[in-house]
Amino acid sequence: MxxxxxxxxxxxxxxxxxxxxxxxxxxxxxxxxxxxxxxxxxxxxxxxxxxxxxxxxxxxxxxxxxxxxxxxxxxxxxxxxxxxxSPKPPDNIAAAFRSLERISELNHAIKPLVDYEENCLKQAVEKNVLPLCDLIEHGSVIAYQLQGSKASDELSTLLSDTIKRLKKANLFDGTQALAVKYFGGLYFSYHQASQIDSILYYISEVADQPVQNLLLASLLSTVSEAVNTVGKQFAQPLRAYNSDGHPKSGVAKAAFKDRTKDLFREFEKWVRRYSDVPSFSxxxxxxxxxxxxxxxxxxxxxxxxxxxxxxxxxxYSRFYHVLETLCLRDNPSVSKNTANGVTQISRGIYRSERxxxxxxxxxxxxxxxxxxxxxxxxxxxxxxxxxxxxxxxxxxxxxxxxxxxxxxxxxxxxxxxxxxxxxxxxxxxxxxxxxxxxxxxxxxxxxxxxx
Structure with missing residues (x-):
């Protein structure tokens, strides 16, 4: 029906x-x-x-x-x-993803960060929003690896430990942890980023190009709906603080709504939508x-x-760089900005060659x-x-x-x-x-x- x-x-x-x-x-x-x-x-x-x-x-x-x-x-x-x-997608997609997730070395490597973020969200619901704001502003794994971080001592320690764990599992330099490394904490929760990486890995194993296109398009629609930014775009990550240094109102509510979404479930819905598009004559x-x-x-x-x-x-590439990186799955270099004589990587983690x-x-x-x-x-x-x-x-x-x-x-x-x-x-x-x-x-x- x-x-x-x-x-x-x-x-x-x-x-x-x-x-x-x-x-x-x-x-x-x-x-x-x-x-x-x-x-x-x-x-x-x-x-x-x-x-x-x-x-x-x-x-x-x-x-x-x-x-x-x-x-x-x-x-x-x-x-x-x-x-x-429109090709027919594989059966039991969600079961395959969850099986990958249970045995994934990636999920083992990032578990401390996932647990920490869940605790930050819980504290935010209980009106202590500062740890969550710190994570939103400074929780990027790639930003920490490239130039350090202004994060709290606890978050900085976790980011450093996560990088070591990813390297030990031979996951840091390749593309198996692409979403976690570039976009976890920044645009998505760390758990959602690992779900994205599981989906990308699954898609990469599909031999049929039309099916790959259908699945990848479904992933793009999924992340466009789930991303934790204003307006659901990728031009700029959230700013958790006002100019006066106080947390913005509503940041905790929006983060909880977006970052607790199960992307496997959302992905299944989009696969059905794309599969139901009628063929043209x-x-x-x-x-x-x-x-x-x-x-x-x-x-x-x-x-x-x-x-x-x-x-x-x-x-326009600035608004869709995350989608482009997920499609290319190519471990890109990150662009840099210079302001007041200080050069830093772009806060949005933009592709340098966009x-x-x-x-x-x-x-x-x-x-x-x-x-x-x-x-x-x-x-x-x-x-x-x-x-x-x-x-x-x-x-x-x-x-x-x-x-x-x-x-x-x-x-x-x-x-x-x-x-x-x-x-x-x-x-x-x-x-x-x-x-x-x-x-x-x-x-x-x-x-x-x-x-």
Whole structure:
């Protein structure tokens, strides 16, 4: 019965939200589809050029073939699970994970930290929140290993001992403790991180690539729901203290809610959801490639390109670096920041080689957008570009190119350029409301570049 309900829901809404996504198009999916159908009645293939969470591609795929392209691996994984043939997942997944967990050397190595965190959560419920705040701020294993820590003596001792135990078990330098080492204590509880590592190990043993994609996408959705941050994003770990040094209100409640979730159970739910996605009657394509490579190698049946590039200095890779690392499972180096003459590793444990989009670099953005318009026209495709207006006279998050700039570039290549609006709505900004910069009530327009 439950499976039938999920199938009916997906078929009715034609919507799937795999992860919490910055600037999600969730609320204008119908408008995007209506616009695509209006300007391209041929029902040709649509290329979702910056696919991200693939929600737009999934919506459009119900009525026409699509190609979902993005430079990030996590997007390729999600797109493959949603848009390509849905394989049957293995049986008894949860039992296999729990069996791995019981015999795992990893869980033995981190048990003191797990016990300590459970005690911190218990104390927080009893109104002593300071040990938990200390763990949230200073509990990263990799941060302690690379540069020491300002943690309490007890937590510092446990972190040091955990590193020794992981090394003794030959787990520290490889990828079997990837989530524990990079993200435990910081984004997830240590126990949740070990569950993530168990799932990753299980997935790595699956030989069938489509099944791997389904399982890995299910893991990405699981961690996106479980992560203990404001807005469920990975751009910045929680700050447990206010600027005056006192614990933030609500930090204990949020930590308890997020960090006590059983990720094996949540993972099972997401596996069922992905498995219930109906197969499409036409052939969809999913590629991991940047926008230039994608535009240079479009399938011949592509008739329209939908582009939702970034517009600000905020590189999207910062918001999804945890997802990217889990997909690549590659033990990355950690980026560093220098402030006031002091160099430290990034507090968010960002990948040092994470993607830097030319659309987010002031000196490169004009050329990047010009290439977008030029190559789309060379491909003999109509182009639909999403843009979020902003008020330059107010405290808005400035775009590197204004709408006027974009229209001027578009008209260099397309003779017929129109601005279309779905009406008033606001994007989810993935942070506290008091941190929101002013944004236009008309938070999104579509620039239609027609042949």
């Amino acid at each position: 439950q499976i039938s309900i999920l199938q009916d829901e997906i078929l009715r809404q034609e919507v799937f939200r795999p992860i919490h996504y910055l600037g999600s198009k969730y609320r204008i999916l119908d408008f995007i589809e209506e616009t695509v159908d209006k300007i391209d009645g041929s029902k040709g293939r649509v290329c979702d050029l910056f696919a991200g969470s693939c929600s737009v591609a999934f919506k459009l795929a119900h009525s026409r073939p699509v190609i979902a392209a993005d430079v990030q691996e996590y997007s390729r994984v999600i797109g493959s699970a949603l848009l390509l043939a 036409h052939s969809n394509l999913v590629r991991r490639s940047d926008y230039i490579e994608t535009l240079d190698h479009l399938p011949s049946d592509t008739s329209l390109i939908y582009a939702d590039p970034p517009y600000t200095r905020d590189h 993607h830097q989009s030319p659309f987010c670099i002031k000196s490169q953005a004009p050329v990047a957008f010009e290439n977008l318009f030029k190559k789309s026209l060379q491909s003999d495709c109509q182009l639909l570009v999403s843009y979020s207006p902003f008020d330059e006279s107010k405290k808005s998050h400035p775009r590197l190119l204004t709408l006027t700039d974009l229209l001027a570039l578009a008209k260099k290549y397309y003779r017929n350029v129109e601005i279309l609006s779905p009406g008033k709505f606001s994007h989810s900004k993935l942070n506290h409301s008091d941190k929101h910069l002013h944004s236009s009530d008309e938070a999104e327009v579509l620039i239609a570049c027609l042949l």
